[in-house]
Amino acid sequence: MRTQVAIIGAGPAGLLLGHLLRAEGIDVIIVERASSDYVLGRIRAGVLERTTTDLMDRLGLGARMHAEGLPHDGFHLADGERLIRIDIAALTGRQVMVYGQTEVTRDLMAAAPERGLQIIYDAANVALHDVESDRPSLTFEKDGAVRRIEADFLCGCDGFHGPSRQAVPPSVASAYEKVYPFGWLGILADVPPCTHELIYANHARGFALASMRSETRSRYYVQVALDEKIEDWPDDRLWDELAVRLGPEAAANLTRGPSLEKSIAPLRSFVFEPMRHGRLLLAGDSAHIVPPTGAKGLNLAASDVHYLSEALIGHYLRNDRDGIAGYSRKALARVWKSERFSWQLTRLMHRFPDGDAFDRRMQVAELDYIASSTAAQTSIAENYVGLPL
Ligand code: RFL
Ligand code: PHB
DSSP states (O other), rough: OOEEEEOOOSSSSHHHHHHHHHTTTTOOEEEOOOOHHHHHHOOOOEOOHHHHHOOOOOOOOOHHHHHHHHEEEEEEESSSSSSEEEEEHHHHHHOEEEHHHHHHHHHHHTTGGTTTTTEEOEEEEEEEEOOTSSOEEEEEEEEHHHHHEOOSEEEOOOTTSSSSSGSOOGGGGEEEEEEEEEEEEEEEEESHHHHSSEEEEEETEEEEEEESSSSOOOOEEEEEEETTOOOGOOOOHHHHHHHHOHHHHHTHHHHHHHOEEEEEEEEEEEEEOOOOETTTEGGGGGGOOOGGSSSHHHHHHHHHHHHHHHHOOOOOOOOHOOHHHHHHHHHHHHHHHHHHHHHHHHHSSSSOOOOOOOHHHHHHHHHHHHHOHHHHHHHHHHHHHHHOO
């Protein structure tokens, strides 16, 4: 098989990129290790920046998102005593959209056949070849046979554990990493959310987040130690813990119900540089990870894909070679700013097992400052809604 662009991974980064290239008539094949059901079964991001919703609109795929998604004007930081509202709409003139990654993925998947976007699911042992040459290729196994796809470019959209990043020789790359000493235990349940807006709570027993997917489906998280297991957290224990950590106001409105999904995710910050090596281009979680506290992971994948699609479209439609050469620098400038914001909010809102009394006083002082300063709230708001492209 031969194509212009071969994409590894059919998560949001790969699907968005595939659609943006197809919209300009560029030939694309996506190769995905998992099945489509497996991809849709993963419960992840819930908050979309305008940059992400704009991409869906540009593709003409935003109708269901606008009909079913919930535009939010603000969110809250809770510190055990008070709720600090960050009025993102008043402070930035922008909103965020609460619409699950699962739904974004579903919309992109559903539109693939009619737009000529070929996705090969259940592709085992994907391997990248000759990325430093003008004729890169990838191989994979499907239905007992080994297949090869030759392409002009390979795009690594295969998440943190995929093979693309490994195809960049360590001698030309740098990786920066911070692993946090805790994870998030998430629960999804068909119960109405306890508040209209998200609450990020710093409580003595650890962080908690009240989020949602719709008026009837809630998503909550609690900070847990890395050695904790799902079995340690029957639904009742989790609801009790949320009621304590989110504070009395939220607890009074907390509707309990059986979990549809429960999982633990470790938290890390990670950046891999550069995001291009020869004809291999990385986008999304394959190149960087943020802790979920700032709701930035999916949105960063979308902004990478915006820059990468511009570069590839310039290459094919305008014979512009500079776009590809400049992709990594452009994408990383935005990545590092999101890394900073996600790290700062994570540090502010969690209880660190190795934190001392001084660290705690710093959190209290920072929350006090945020509560009393429009400048501080504006800084948080403009990062939360997403920095300009
Ligand atoms: P994905 O979604 O991991 O997709 C990668 C795809 O590549 C496939 N793959 C392979 N395919 C072929 N061969 C291989 N060898 C392969 N190995 C892997 C995988 O099967 C998969 O289909 O990466 P992508 O597309 O870069 O998208 C990134 C986002 O998924 C991620 O950043 C967000 O989910 C992060 N995130 C959040 N982001 C936000 O913007 N807002 C949020 O509110 C938010 N909340 C979250 C989150 C992530 C979380 N977890 C579980 C990590 C909340 C949580 C709990
Ligand atoms: C979610 O709803 O899954 C969610 C919302 C906000 C975050 C992280 C996750 O910061």
